[in-house]
Amino acid sequence: MILVTAYESPDLDGSACAYAYAEFLNKTGTSAVAAISGKMHKEAGFVFDKFNIPKLPNAEDFVANSNGIVLVDASELLAISNKTLPEKVIEIIDHRRANDAAKFPNAKIQIELVGSAATLISERFYAKGVEPSKESAILLYSAIVSNTINFKNNITTNRDRKMADYLKSKIELPKNYVSEMFAFKSIINEPLEEVFDADLAKVRINGKLFAILQLEIIGVEEFAKSNMPVLEEIFGRIKKKESANYIFATLIDIEKYFNLFICFDAETKNVLENALKIKFIGNLSKRKGILMRKEVIPKLKESFVG
Ligand SMILES: [Mn+2]
Structure with a gap:
């Protein structure tokens, strides 16, 4: 069998x-x-x-x-x-x-x-x-x-x-x-930490562990607006639990076709800005068009020297 x-x-x-x-x-x-x-x-x-x-x-x-x-x-x-x-x-x-x-x-x-x-x-x-x-x-x-x-x-x-x-x-x-x-997966009733935990991607690049959270939903900006303080806490807990060096989320708006990257620490922001050619304003960076996580990871691998 x-x-x-x-x-x-x-x-x-x-x-x-x-x-x-x-x-x-x-x-x-x-x-x-x-x-x-x-x-x-x-x-x-x-x-x-x-x-x-x-x-x-x-x-x-x-x-x-x-x-x-x-x-x-x-x-x-x-x-x-x-x-x-x-x-x-x-x-x-x-x-x-x-x-x-x-x-x-x-x-x-x-x-x-x-x-x-x-x-x-x-x-x-x-x-x-x-x-x-x-x-x-x-x-x-x-x-x-x-x-x-x-x-x-x-x-x-x-x-x-x-x-x-x-x-x-x-x-x-x-x-x-x-x-x-698509509407069904955009309604999040579960505790957010569970949602992110279930879809966490861990990638090791040059000895450093990246924890990458992802959501593909309708209404990404509204979601971010109402959850930033909670997200910061969750990122902290997941980073600790997984012993990750870097942590960020990539949120894909499946109706308006853009990514919103969320990140709370300067080091990770810096890595992302270099790898993805994006700019953070505060803890958010919006990028037109869709970048899937499986496209983000090779870009990190190409540019991250550790
Ligand atoms: Mn697949």
Whole structure:
């Protein structure tokens, strides 16, 4: 039995890829199970719930008995569960430029810089003429839309558009489905620290640990305006807990297409201003157009000398 899993506490892309790739393997003669570590992101939960798709079980229940692990939408050591031993990973399908592919000695690796890992999984079905279930088609389609911010960000490619069209032809979605999905993930009822904790990216560059928080929501400026004091406290706590050297948040407005970077210390601001060619005014820096976190990280790696 092969375990297909994503990074810890996966987003919609990771969850969709795990679900659909396990299905692809089963349909092509390899026994596989999809499971996740941590808690699925809110947006993923929305899609699973809306279409009554059974939730993915806990990966830890399968790690010991699996004959191999496939990582989808994941290729960074710091992002995967510590139960996922790199030697056990037999395949990686991912789409991030900054990755640890070299640290998985037994893995067959496909890393291609498309907008969504779901595109790479969809292409497997498409190329082999394997019919995805309705559930897989919905999940993969939704993941492509989400990861590309409805085809508006710079990481979107024609391959993403082509696979989205292929999947869309197989399913019927409610009217305004995408707006509903984006609106749902923009309503934050949970304590903010939990939200950021669940989607924290940790990256080590020249020996220094960066903690990068991210939100993709409608109404970023309103959010920032009403939460700055709380955010400063949360940043302090997360920085301490993770022993991070640098911490900042990148907030993407998925309706107005800009980033708002939030940062409270002069050192991190300085690093960001150099790496991203931005300017902070107080603790905020607004940048037109969308810069995804997976685009920010390589820019930091290029410019940060420690
Ligand atoms: Mn992804």
